[in-house]
Amino acid sequence: MGRLVNTRELRDLSEGEEVVVRGWVYRWRDLGKRVFIVVRDAYGIVQVVASKDYTDSMSFKVAREASIESSVIVEGIVRRDKRAPGGVEIRAKKINLVHKAEEFPIKGGEGIDFLLDNRHLWIRSRRLTAVWRLRQNLFNAFREFFHKEGYFEVSPPMLTQAAVEGGATLFKVDFFGRPAYLTQSAQFYLEVMIFSLEKVWTLAPSFRAERSRTRRHLYEYWHLEAEAAWSRMDDMMDLVSRLVAYTVNRVLETSQEELSILGRNTELLEPARKPAYPRIMYEEAIDILKRKGVDVKYGDDLGADEERVLTSEFETPFYITLFPLELKSFYMKEDESNPGLALAFDLLAPEGVGEIVGGSEREDDYEKLKNRIISRGYNVEDYNWYLDLRRYGSVPHSGFGLGVERLIMWIAGLDHIRDTIPFPRFRDRIYP
């Protein structure tokens, strides 16, 4: 019996080697005296050929009965053949039908509603499997990057007591009779951690009950967040640029095959390999939009349409900085040299993807922060422990949050966020 190999290892084997491959039936064609079975595993596909000439008679019978998505173990000999997809195939000696699948509901051509109802089966498609592999490579890149930068990975809570900002978009849960909420952001907890570890990051889910219905929104998404003591806004933007450029480079190095399956034009990612992303001030963004004929005025928030116009101006991700204070969250620090402006930044991805990062320098003065909380109409008591951080050795500090699925959308060139995560959570859809 040959050695067990997966379909990726198989590509490098030479003619005549005896191997064992196991996987699921992806395509099946019976030509009478010869049966072609394309077998799928985690890494790809390989064509298995069964013939009366070299396959034992029981196995040949099995080959003729194998249905789509049946699980099989195949013993056979590697053959290089131009007619096989990928140029390599296996001449089957023995085929073990581990489980004969019932009629598989997904056959191609289904609509999105049907596919989402069958996500637990759709998950194994070649295209989605490529996304999961790319996602793995992206997560590895995050860890490598922060390790190199000297950041500590920390584990913030998912169950929280109070709102970070605004309460309408929180998912409420019952915490032994008391109200609790699923976290929207780890930011406040990361701010706590910098007084212990100085530079921290986390990769964790965030939950937002925004009633959004767009191809860029999930109710549960993976949030990459970092926070650093002594870091000013410009330092943080430098870090974000290095992070995004590093990630783009690593994905281009490790995921060529996946990007190819997804049909991504990787030329469009080349300019983003260098961490030199343009920075424009909010005021400049407004000017650009006016010049483009968009009906906006200073003080307006930038919506999806405005972002789309702006992203068409750049080939790389770019920053918008220094927003009017009232457009941004209460914890963002006011720029001393530009009163009325927040030391805040958004990073927008090109090709119409839009905002992928939001960050800022945090207000580190106790009185100023408290006044901001009061002027927004929030309860000061809800923020006691957060305010405490400004009472015991407060330091300048900055941080950011990155939407992992939006980053994947851009890098992988996907037109809908649902394909970036195995089980996308949308409004009115919690099954499966």
Add this chain to the structure above:
RNA sequence: GCCGGGGUAGCUCAGCUAGGUAGAGCGCCGGGCUGUUAACCCGGUGGUCGGGGGUUCAAGUCCCCUCCCCGGCGCCA
């Protein structure tokens, strides 16, 4: 929350404007085929038209209510 589109066979859809006993393609099942690539050829199988009420001799089609899904906006990452 608002605007728009949709729910008819297992799947994708046509039929609705001008009411008259429900259609196609794919799939599936059976047979054939020595190299297929979404294989091909022949034969077969398919539906309380999302749910409820109304108008009518007659409703998939017209009217009212309701449920569900999709796309977009606001908000955000």
